[in-house]
Amino acid sequence: MSSIQEVAALANVSTATASRALSRPDMVAQATRERVLSAARHLDYQPNVLARSLRQRQTRTIGLVVTDILNPFHATLAKGVQDAADRHGYTAFLFNTDEDPGKEGRALDTLRGHLPQGLILVPTARARENLRLLPNLPVVELDRVTGNPAATTVTVDNVGGAEAATAHLVALGHTRIGMIVGQQDISTAVERHAGFRQALLGAGVPYREQLVLPGHHRQEDGRQAALRLLDLPADERPTALFVGNNEMTVGAVLAARERGLNIPGDLSIVGFDDSRWAQTMLPPLTVVAQPTYDLGVLACDLLIAQFSRPARSRASPARVQLPTTLIVRQSTAAPPP
Amino acid sequence: MSSIQEVAALANVSTATASRALSRPDMVAQATRERVLSAARHLDYQPNVLARSLRQRQTRTIGLVVTDILNPFHATLAKGVQDAADRHGYTAFLFNTDEDPGKEGRALDTLRGHLPQGLILVPTARARENLRLLPNLPVVELDRVTGNPAATTVTVDNVGGAEAATAHLVALGHTRIGMIVGQQDISTAVERHAGFRQALLGAGVPYREQLVLPGHHRQEDGRQAALRLLDLPADERPTALFVGNNEMTVGAVLAARERGLNIPGDLSIVGFDDSRWAQTMLPPLTVVAQPTYDLGVLACDLLIAQFSRPARSRASPARVQLPTTLIVRQSTAAPPP
DNA sequence: ATGAAAGCGCTAACAC
DNA sequence: GTGTTAGCGCTTTCAT
Numbered sequence: 001m002s003s004i005q006e007v008a009a010l011a012n013v014s015t016a017t018a019s020r021a022l023s024r025p026d027m028v029a030q031a032t033r034e035r036v037l038s039a040a041r042h043l044d045y046q047p048n049v050l051a052r053s054l055r056q057r058q059t060r061t062i063g064l065v066v067t068d069i070l071n072p073f074h075a076t077l078a079k080g081v082q083d084a085a086d087r088h089g090y091t092a093f094l095f096n097t098d099e100d101p102g103k104e105g106r107a108l109d110t111l112r113g114h115l116p117q118g119l120i121l122v123p124t125a126r127a128r129e130n131l132r133l134l135p136n137l138p139v140v141e142l143d144r145v146t147g148n149p150a151a152t153t154v155t156v157d158n159v160g161g162a163e164a165a166t167a168h169l170v171a172l173g174h175t176r177i178g179m180i181v182g183q184q185d186i187s188t189a190v191e192r193h194a195g196f197r198q199a200l201l202g203a204g205v206p207y208r209e210q211l212v213l214p215g216h217h218r219q220e221d222g223r224q225a226a227l228r229l230l231d232l233p234a235d236e237r238p239t240a241l242f243v244g245n246n247e248m249t250v251g252a253v254l255a256a257r258e259r260g261l262n263i264p265g266d267l268s269i270v271g272f273d274d275s276r277w278a279q280t281m282l283p284p285l286t287v288v289a290q291p292t293y294d295l296g297v298l299a300c301d302l303l304i305a306q307f308s309r310p311a312r313s314r315a316s317p318a319r320v321q322l323p324t325t326l327i328v329r330q331s332t333a334a335p336p337p
Numbered sequence: 338m339s340s341i342q343e344v345a346a347l348a349n350v351s352t353a354t355a356s357r358a359l360s361r362p363d364m365v366a367q368a369t370r371e372r373v374l375s376a377a378r379h380l381d382y383q384p385n386v387l388a389r390s391l392r393q394r395q396t397r398t399i400g401l402v403v404t405d406i407l408n409p410f411h412a413t414l415a416k417g418v419q420d421a422a423d424r425h426g427y428t429a430f431l432f433n434t435d436e437d438p439g440k441e442g443r444a445l446d447t448l449r450g451h452l453p454q455g456l457i458l459v460p461t462a463r464a465r466e467n468l469r470l471l472p473n474l475p476v477v478e479l480d481r482v483t484g485n486p487a488a489t490t491v492t493v494d495n496v497g498g499a500e501a502a503t504a505h506l507v508a509l510g511h512t513r514i515g516m517i518v519g520q521q522d523i524s525t526a527v528e529r530h531a532g533f534r535q536a537l538l539g540a541g542v543p544y545r546e547q548l549v550l551p552g553h554h555r556q557e558d559g560r561q562a563a564l565r566l567l568d569l570p571a572d573e574r575p576t577a578l579f580v581g582n583n584e585m586t587v588g589a590v591l592a593a594r595e596r597g598l599n600i601p602g603d604l605s606i607v608g609f610d611d612s613r614w615a616q617t618m619l620p621p622l623t624v625v626a627q628p629t630y631d632l633g634v635l636a637c638d639l640l641i642a643q644f645s646r647p648a649r650s651r652a653s654p655a656r657v658q659l660p661t662t663l664i665v666r667q668s669t670a671a672p673p674p
Numbered sequence: 675a676t677g678a679a680a681g682c683g684c685t686a687a688c689a690c
Numbered sequence: 691g692t693g694t695t696a697g698c699g700c701t702t703t704c705a706t
């Protein structure tokens with residue numbers, strides 16, 4: 001890799017002039033500029049970003065930490081962030097925590113040494129402690145929220161989405177509705193649960209504690225929880241299920257199949273988050289869809305906008321909430337007679 | 338962020354000694370070492386990797402370029418690579434090309450400035466040109482291959498996998514077997530096609546050109562190609578389909594549903610690459626499974642091993658090929674009478 | 675065992 | 691408009 005020194009030498013100018021010709025073209029005479037540019041092209045020059053970042057004390061780099069890159073929801077978030085970062089001339093470093101706070105801590109520590117200018121984070125339950133590793137780094141919390149009042153957040157309307165899903169089931173005539181809900185130390189799970197409960201109360205349908213089962217967001221958790229609900233005595237068993245995330249919804253469908261139940265004839269199912277699975281499963285699933293890619297883009301745009309703003313306008317961090325959409329497909333119908 | 342200068346000052350030593358105490362503990366007296374370590378802990382010191390990399394002229398960083406992070410196959414490869422890199426104390430920079438050679442070129446160019454010590458690449462059709470941007474950088478080609486004789490490659494036995502899938506269909510009694518194949522400028526597609534053809538010839542089943550349709554690896558391509566095959570006159574229409582990748586297989590299943598065909602009663606389908614879709618679709622799909630995560634891990638291990646080897650043992654680059662496994666589920670059966 | 679000093683490649687004052 | 695110089699934070703000779 002040729003350095004700016006070689007470019008300068010070939011163009012017969014000082015390194016300072018070469019540098020200016022490349023990054024501030026208007027500070028240099030046209031003839032000189034052309035000589036430098038041609039020399040650079042000739043040598044296939046590419047600036048060493050390490051040296052540049054070290055000198056400028058800014059890396060044009062951001063950190064991106066998600067909890068499960070194998071989940072298409074997170075992969076889509078990541079793509080949105082990376083595409084947006086790219087458009088702004090930034091590079092995003094992607095880390096994966098597998099929902100493990102320990103791994104999250106280590107990821108943030110590694111990241112720290114790379115001097116990112118900001119961080120986009122889908123937080124684990126202990127993110128707030130972990131974030132103390134990076135004081136006064138601009139942070140955007142994505143999808144979920146830690147409760148830190150200083151953080152910018154980009155989320156969806158989980159309460160509204162859950163309400164819509166529940167109201168849909170109620171409108172179909174269901175009165176024994178179960179929910180499979182994520183860990184209660186994660187904000188999305190709490191909010192979706194709240195929306196569910198609220199919608200039931202609002203509609204005058206009893207909220208039954210024993211029909212709400214927790215899971216850790218994985219397909220197998222969804223399956224286990226659904227099996228427990230489906231194995232209740234016939235007069236207690238829910239006729240409809242609202243499931244708190246995409247993977248657990250797949251598990252719930254598999255559970256229904258295992259028990260030989262027809263969807264939606266014997267059991268209606270609504271999932272949170274649309275996915276290819278939801279569209280291609282049989283029957284196609286009714287879901288609360290999220291603008292996933294846009295969430296990622298927005299998080300990144302907001303973060304980068306924050307850099308360029310006068311330092312002390314941090315008074316009130318942005319709190320963006322995007323709407324969800326109920327997509328009615330074929331996994332929901334009236335309860336069995 | 339505190340620098341090594343502050344650590345040195347606090348410990349009452351020179352920066353040189355502080356540096357040694359942190360990275361070469363045995364070069365320093367025990368008492369000094371302890372003072373430095375305690376100072377570092379106190380200040381929450383984290384070395385600036387930019388400065389270190391600049392000085393040492395090695396970044397402990399590798400590039401990772403995949404063609405579609407939204408495809409779980411690629412997400413799994415990426416996770417394998419990142420987990421392995423992490424274990425070796427390396428950081429992997431992930432880029433996404435969307436199967437677009439132009440984007441690939443730009444990704445490699447950006448990467449170049451970050452001085453990665455090596456590169457793991459799922460190449461696009463024009464990768465060989467693009468790679469000229471990075472002369473004498475150790476490269477591992479993953480999943481697919483450019484034909485560059487100097488590159489290390491990590492792939493699966495595509496020919497064998499395709500043969501096994503085809504032989505399975507033949508053994509069930511199919512004689513009109515169609516294939517939906519990827520772009521012919523991508524090595525995996527060529528090899529899977531070759532395996533298909535070879536298996537037919539070996540079994541004495543005629544290979545019919547008109548039953549082999551190309552697609553660009555996306556679900557919708559698979560759907561379109563399948564529709565064309567399924568709309569052939571009844572006596573020409575294939576009774577079984579072998580589909581060249583995971584996404585196109587989903588498309589083929591949807592096409593069959595659209596035409597009201599029963600799988601496997603009216604049409605058998607085998608896909609290449611297992612996936613959650615394949616397992617949860619109805620019926621569960623018979624597939625050629627690949628050791629995807631291991632491919633990623635292996636690529637990374639091989640790349641990093643390459644750094645540590647004496648420079649001129651590059652005589653013969655490694656060529657690793659992992660086996661595939663035919664998983665027979667319920668999308669394949671005897672042809673209709 | 676430790677310190678002084680040079681230098682990785684780049685950009686930003688500060689001259690002129 | 692261009693050159694000279696200093697310095698980002700770190701590691702590594704080379705002395706002592």
